[in-house]
Amino acid sequence: MKAIRFIIFLIVLVAAVGLVMWWHKSPEVSRVSVKSAKIADVRPMLRLCSVEIYDEVPVKGSIGSRHIFARAALNGSISFDMENIAMTESGDTLRLTLPREIVEIYESTAPGSYQVIDTWNDKFLGSSKFSAAEENAVKSKVLESYRRSLYRRGYIARARKEAVENLTSMLSGLTGKTVIVSDPIPRGSM
Amino acid sequence: MALVLSASVGLISCKTEVKQENERDYLSEVKSVNKLILAQMTISKMATVDDIDFSKASNLKDIAAGLIDALKVGDRKAAYSYDTYLRAYIDLNGVTADDIRVDESSKTIALTLPAVQTEFAGRDLRIREDHYRVTGLRSRIDAKERAEIKEHMNEVLRREVEEKPDFRLRLENEARSRCASYFQSLLGDGGYTVKVNFR
Numbered sequence: 001m002k003a004i005r006f007i008i009f010l011i012v013l014v015a016a017v018g019l020v021m022w023w024h025k026s027p028e029v030s031r032v033s034v035k036s037a038k039i040a041d042v043r044p045m046l047r048l049c050s051v052e053i054y055d056e057v058p059v060k061g062s063i064g065s066r067h068i069f070a071r072a073a074l075n076g077s078i079s080f081d082m083e084n085i086a087m088t089e090s091g092d093t094l095r096l097t098l099p100r101e102i103v104e105i106y107e108s109t110a111p112g113s114y115q116v117i118d119t120w121n122d123k124f125l126g127s128s129k130f131s132a133a134e135e136n137a138v139k140s141k142v143l144e145s146y147r148r149s150l151y152r153r154g155y156i157a158r159a160r161k162e163a164v165e166n167l168t169s170m171l172s173g174l175t176g177k178t179v180i181v182s183d184p185i186p187r188g189s190m
Numbered sequence: 191m192a193l194v195l196s197a198s199v200g201l202i203s204c205k206t207e208v209k210q211e212n213e214r215d216y217l218s219e220v221k222s223v224n225k226l227i228l229a230q231m232t233i234s235k236m237a238t239v240d241d242i243d244f245s246k247a248s249n250l251k252d253i254a255a256g257l258i259d260a261l262k263v264g265d266r267k268a269a270y271s272y273d274t275y276l277r278a279y280i281d282l283n284g285v286t287a288d289d290i291r292v293d294e295s296s297k298t299i300a301l302t303l304p305a306v307q308t309e310f311a312g313r314d315l316r317i318r319e320d321h322y323r324v325t326g327l328r329s330r331i332d333a334k335e336r337a338e339i340k341e342h343m344n345e346v347l348r349r350e351v352e353e354k355p356d357f358r359l360r361l362e363n364e365a366r367s368r369c370a371s372y373f374q375s376l377l378g379d380g381g382y383t384v385k386v387n388f389r
Contacts, residue, residue: 022250029255031266032339033238034346040232040273042360044368047227049279056216068333071216075312079227082372106312109274109344114315116334129332132270132319139315155220166224170282174290174377 049079051159061138065122073113076105078159098183156188224282228365236271264326275311278365306365
């Protein structure tokens, strides 16, 4: 009798272990379905990029008594539209004026570039959930503040200075003319 | 002309300096580059959130999850999207005097430029909520879940771009054509025929 019980116990145990292993090996359940990528547009351009920035920034914000704290990795670039450079030629001299800078800030596409670390509500039992619109509003403020910090930290001035050097070197080399690139706003224009 | 072009060995040879600074616990890197950006592609990605339909389930886990979802009160459906930007450029630091050849007899300038390269400029920080319907006793979709969805979308997108060369090829073609027309207009005014090649 004991032997039969033991055999039944073994069969049940093996079946249970098998079921657990099979459960673990089967793919995770996903309620998210990702559609194929679509090309929205392809835009030709001509921009001289002189500075690139990679930054990790805290994303902090509040809506009423709700708060969010996240971390975002940003990719920034400071470039100049070559198609809008004012150019005048007199004799063997080419005079150019550096246009306004184009500051582009994106979230990095490297894995883990946006992580929500905490969301909370100051009110007892209050919901800590943020809607997409609320979260986007917080992100917009962070982005604007980050953009201003690029000017404050002197990155724009540095990009403009290097763009003047790069442009002078490139155009004088290619055209064989004396190239004078002037910069009316060396610290940039916000 | 040839002399002038040769003298421009430093044509576009520009310093590349990498500066690292650690402020708080966050990484910050500012890099001097000399890139001519020639084209940018906007790629849209969409993901939907929905319950598991157990009639279409392929394994036991899905069937179990589908049954549990069917028992829940209310619906939980949403659609999110965002754009990612892929750009094409040439690195002007890679241009040397040997890359420019002038033939005075045939009035031809042959310019060999570095290969067009592509890179991800980045993606939108914001996410578009194209649809949202959470009813009954179902839990709302929060910031953490949206971040996970975006991470998953990003992973799939990067794989797609890697596996389908059409994305990069289309962008590179656009970039080559823009680059050739720019240098032809810049150098061709002296009666020279400009031939632009890429490595």
